[in-house]
Amino acid sequence: xxQITKYILALxxxxxxxxxxxxxxxxxxxxxxxxxxxxxxxxDETYSAISxxxxxxxxxLGGDEAQYDYVWYAYPAAxxxxxxxxxxxxxxLDYSVSLLSGTYSLIFRATDKVNKTSVYKKTTLTVSSIFxxxxxxxxxxxxxxDIDFIDRFGVVNKNIxxxxxxxxxxGKPIRSTYEVNRYFYNVINPDGTKTRVAFKPAIMVxxxxxxxxxxxxxxxxxxxxxxxxxxxxAVKKPQGVWATTMGYMLMNNNSVCFVNNNGSNVGExxxxxxxxxxxxxxxxxxxxxxxxxxxxxxxxxxGYYVTTYAPVKNAVIxxxxxxxxxxxxxxxxxxxxxxxxxxxxxxxxxxxxxVIVKNRGTNVYYLWQIGTGNIQYGxxxxxxxxxxVIPSNFGVTTxxxxxxxGGASTALNTVIYYSTGDNKVxxxxxxxxTEKRDLITIPAGEEITYIEHCFDNYYKINTFVVLSNKNxxxxxxxxxxxxxxxxxxxxxxxxxxxxxxAKNLIYRHANTSITY
Amino acid sequence: xxxxxxxxxxxxxAIAVMSAACQEKMVNKFDSESSLFFFRGTSNSKGTxxxxxxxxxxxxxxxxxxxxxIWVDVQLTGMPSDKDRPLPIVQTNVGQPGAAVSGTHYVAxxxxxxxxxxxxxxxxxxxxxxxxxxxxxxxxxxxxxxDLAITxxxxxxxxxxxxTSYTVKVTAMAVKPALWxxxxxxxxxxxxxxxxxxxxxxxYVEFSDFDQVLTTDYxxxxxxxxxxxxxxxxxxxxxxxxxxxxxxxxxx
Numbered sequence: 001x002x003q004i005t006k007y008i009l010a011l012x013x014x015x016x017x018x019x020x021x022x023x024x025x026x027x028x029x030x031x032x033x034x035x036x037x038x039x040x041x042x043x044d045e046t047y048s049a050i051s052x053x054x055x056x057x058x059x060x061l062g063g064d065e066a067q068y069d070y071v072w073y074a075y076p077a078a079x080x081x082x083x084x085x086x087x088x089x090x091x092x093l094d095y096s097v098s099l100l101s102g103t104y105s106l107i108f109r110a111t112d113k114v115n116k117t118s119v120y121k122k123t124t125l126t127v128s129s130i131f132x133x134x135x136x137x138x139x140x141x142x143x144x145x146d147i148d149f150i151d152r153f154g155v156v157n158k159n160i161x162x163x164x165x166x167x168x169x170x171g172k173p174i175r176s177t178y179e180v181n182r183y184f185y186n187v188i189n190p191d192g193t194k195t196r197v198a199f200k201p202a203i204m205v206x207x208x209x210x211x212x213x214x215x216x217x218x219x220x221x222x223x224x225x226x227x228x229x230x231x232x233x234a235v236k237k238p239q240g241v242w243a244t245t246m247g248y249m250l251m252n253n254n255s256v257c258f259v260n261n262n263g264s265n266v267g268e269x270x271x272x273x274x275x276x277x278x279x280x281x282x283x284x285x286x287x288x289x290x291x292x293x294x295x296x297x298x299x300x301x302x303g304y305y306v307t308t309y310a311p312v313k314n315a316v317i318x319x320x321x322x323x324x325x326x327x328x329x330x331x332x333x334x335x336x337x338x339x340x341x342x343x344x345x346x347x348x349x350x351x352x353x354x355v356i357v358k359n360r361g362t363n364v365y366y367l368w369q370i371g372t373g374n375i376q377y378g379x380x381x382x383x384x385x386x387x388x389v390i391p392s393n394f395g396v397t398t399x400x401x402x403x404x405x406g407g408a409s410t411a412l413n414t415v416i417y418y419s420t421g422d423n424k425v426x427x428x429x430x431x432x433x434t435e436k437r438d439l440i441t442i443p444a445g446e447e448i449t450y451i452e453h454c455f456d457n458y459y460k461i462n463t464f465v466v467l468s469n470k471n472x473x474x475x476x477x478x479x480x481x482x483x484x485x486x487x488x489x490x491x492x493x494x495x496x497x498x499x500x501x502a503k504n505l506i507y508r509h510a511n512t513s514i515t516y
Numbered sequence: 517x518x519x520x521x522x523x524x525x526x527x528x529x530a531i532a533v534m535s536a537a538c539q540e541k542m543v544n545k546f547d548s549e550s551s552l553f554f555f556r557g558t559s560n561s562k563g564t565x566x567x568x569x570x571x572x573x574x575x576x577x578x579x580x581x582x583x584x585x586i587w588v589d590v591q592l593t594g595m596p597s598d599k600d601r602p603l604p605i606v607q608t609n610v611g612q613p614g615a616a617v618s619g620t621h622y623v624a625x626x627x628x629x630x631x632x633x634x635x636x637x638x639x640x641x642x643x644x645x646x647x648x649x650x651x652x653x654x655x656x657x658x659x660x661x662x663d664l665a666i667t668x669x670x671x672x673x674x675x676x677x678x679x680t681s682y683t684v685k686v687t688a689m690a691v692k693p694a695l696w697x698x699x700x701x702x703x704x705x706x707x708x709x710x711x712x713x714x715x716x717x718x719x720y721v722e723f724s725d726f727d728q729v730l731t732t733d734y735x736x737x738x739x740x741x742x743x744x745x746x747x748x749x750x751x752x753x754x755x756x757x758x759x760x761x762x763x764x765x766x767x768x
Contacts, residue, residue: 266733268733271741
């Protein structure tokens with residue numbers, strides 16, 4: 001036994017001593033510039049591309065370019081750990097863009113075939129379809145609804161729904177909504193089997209007679225009304241459609257239903273949620289996955305959250321700012337809704353929702369600042385405005401169209417733009433209880449039908465738009481904002497014209513995730 | 517002495533390994549009797565789950581339907597034959613309370629209409645046999661049980677021990693679907709199962725395919741619809757109860 005132990009110890013000693021021998025290998029260290037490929041020029045720091053159009057990049061490398069293997073690939077810039085798409089394997093990238101709209105990291109790599117060293121260049125690629133940037137004007141013409149699309153080059157593309165699909169929608173426009181990647185649907189194959197298409201952008205267009213769903217990249221029709229439900233409603237009376245981060249919400253015949261974005265849906269609206277004797281006002285304020293609605297009978301706020309199968313009702317609650325738990329009673333009831341909207345902020349984040357109501361008994365106007373997103377917790381969160389009285393001589397109380405200044409303001413640090421439907425835009429500033437009159441005056445005879453502050457804090461979108469009608473034609477004016485102030489730079493930055501009566505619009509920039 | 521012992525042990529081991537490596541391997545071929553057993557698994561040859569029993573109800577069938585076939589897979593252990601071989605399947609609960617009666621509640625296996633199908637076909641190792649059940653009036657209030665067993669005949673013996681019996685339960689009452697209590701399934705939508713509840717779902721929610729594995733959005737659709745329809749029903753007729761008169765039909 002001792003002998004064996006000795007042998008083992010001797011073996012360990014040999015291994016140990018061998019480890020101390022100085023390594024006098026014949027390695028030769030070279031400057032990487034001498035052996036690795038060298039990128040000289042030809043790749044910019046950023047690129048913008050339009051879907052289905054060509055993206056061509058031809059870099060110049062030092063040395064023998066035939067001696068290298070090449071690869072171009074891209075992955076979403078904001079999402080860690082996602083799969084890369086290979087765009088090309090030649091030095092010159094000649095790629096017909098098929099990536100979905102969004103911002104990508106674009107990578108070029110050249111590798112020496114012999115010594116396997118590489119040069120690597122990372123740039124930013126922003127992709128959008130031709131429909132990925134621009135204004136979608138919902139308009140009414142010849143008793144039908146269609147969209148005039150103003151693209152990034154300022155070209156007004158008339159009646160895109162009819163142009164692309166051969167058919168527009170019956171009825172008068174109510175509104176449309178867009179979401180970037182949460183729509184799923186089935187495609188029927190020639191052999192009768194179904195293929196589920198997942199994570200696609202969609203635009204839903206709603207009129208007072210119809211609602212249809214279009215692909216957000218190419219505006220091709222995906223579903224008509226009859227195909228858009230797990231069970232088609234007995235009564236067809238659409239009142240509006242909204243995108244939320246958990247799915248789409250349709251209001252039809254005084255009730256709401258959802259395409260629940262749960263990973264297994266096929267893009268069809270489910271059964272109507274209970275309405276509990278409410279009469280739903282067609283004005284809805286959405287934030288994240290919650291939707292704030294208004295009950296015109298009781299004259300108070302209510303809410304829906306896609307995975308809570310009953311309305312949050314009679315619940316404007318004074319909530320603890322720390323715990324978000326309710327600590328008080330309902331604030332108001334028996335009021336008429338004047339305005340309700342949510343501040344745009346960035347991506348899917350929104351700021352605060354603002355509500356103007358008029359007490360039916362006292363005729364006093366109040367402003368409320370609501371956290372619509374808290375509807376998911378079962379109540380409607382008041383941010384502490386507690387019902388700010390609006391002086392009765394303020395024009396905002398007679399407003400017909402409204403817009404909130406974008407941002408994620410605390411307290412009452414925003415303004416509410418409004419127009420009475422004539423040719424002027426004003427704003428109400430609740431933080432100091434003042435109004436600015438005649439912020440914008442467009443030519444007499446034009447009737448303002450829609451205003452919006454197009455805003456994204458991250459992507460630095462900061463434009464004010466005024467949509468008006470005159471003599472059966474629409475006019476869109478865009479204005480630059482004066483920094484972060486509520487003021488606009490006069491005169492307008494651009495003007496666009498089209499035929500038909502405009503109702504409203506949605507604006508998409510290259511990275512729009514959702515239009516509330 | 518110990519070192520020597522270790523050395524010799526290693527030597528012997530090496531010799532043993534070498535000699536074993538040179539030995540010709542003899543493969544034992546199967547030459548015993550053929551045996552049979554009932555298939556057990558999540559999907560038989562007809563695509564339906566087959567465990568140790570099945571419950572069938574005429575509840576979901578049109579009232580004009582008086583016979584239905586339940587397919588049961590039987591499998592072979594042993595060599596296939598070049599000719600059809602009759603299967604030794606018998607009822608083991610004849611005369612017992614609640615037992616299905618041959619000719620009344622089901623078609624006997626030796627009945628000319630199906631006898632030719634109660635065989636292991638030539639060159640096959642499995643077969644789906646038809647259990648043809650018949651609707652009777654008694655089934656509106658009772659369930660009948662057909663206990664089957666594989667026995668022995670000239671061709672087969674019973675195979676895998678715990679798979680030589682199979683039970684078919686037949687009724688016209690509502691039967692709790694097999695998937696009801698599965699996670700994220702009917703229990704989560706409709707709550708605990710009950711006969712009156714199931715009839716309400718079929719009649720008012722207009723859903724009857726309880727073998728379906730449901731997607732989330734469809735579950736949500738059914739859950740909301742069931743509650744809405746029950747509220748409508750209760751407004752018109754008052755609360756709905758199970759047969760015991762105590763358990764109220766509600767949806768979670």
